[in-house]
Amino acid sequence: MNDQLKTILLKAKLNFAILALILIIAVLGKFINPEFTNTVFVTADQLVSDLYIVFIAITLGAFIPNFKLVAFGSIAAFVAAVALVHFGVFSYLTVDYLFAVLIVILGFASIANLYRHYREFGL
Template sequence: MNDQLKTMLLKAKLNFAILGSILIIAVLGKFINPELTNSIFVTADQLVSDLYIVFIAITLGAFVPNFKLVAFGSIATFIGATILIQIGVFTYLTTEYVFSVLIVVLGFASIANLYRHYREFGL
């Protein structure tokens, strides 16, 4: 395998892990709880048409040098929002909606970060 491709794959392993996790959630969710999974991904699909979320995710993925901060920060924000929903601070949000936002943000940020790695090598 080409050395540049090996280097790119090593740098982007977190991106592939995130995208693979989204795929695994979708597949397993269809077997475990198809109604919930369907509602989460329908909401995520609707969120994509809210372009400001997509622009924020792409900006985070493309311009933040340490992608681990983006990934773990997004997950920590999701956990914090979920705790606040369960406590009753956010009465107008649901955990499913926040999870849909997490899927959209991590997915688009991962793809943008992959593209950034791709552009570095000029492949």
């Protein structure tokens, strides 16, 4: 295997893990809870048309050097928001909407960060 490809794969392990996890959630969700999964991915599809969320995700993935901060920070913000929904602070939000936002943010940030690693080598 090419040394540059090995280096990209080593640097982008977290990116590939996040993208694989989104795929696993989609596949397993269809068997475990298809209604929830369908709601989440339809909402995520609608969120992609709201370009400001996509721009925020791409900016996070492309310009923050430590991608672990983006990934774990997004997950921590999701957990905090779900807790606030559970306690009734955010009565207008739902867990499936927040999960769709998390999927969109992590997916686009992972792709942007992966592209950043790819561009470092000028391939």
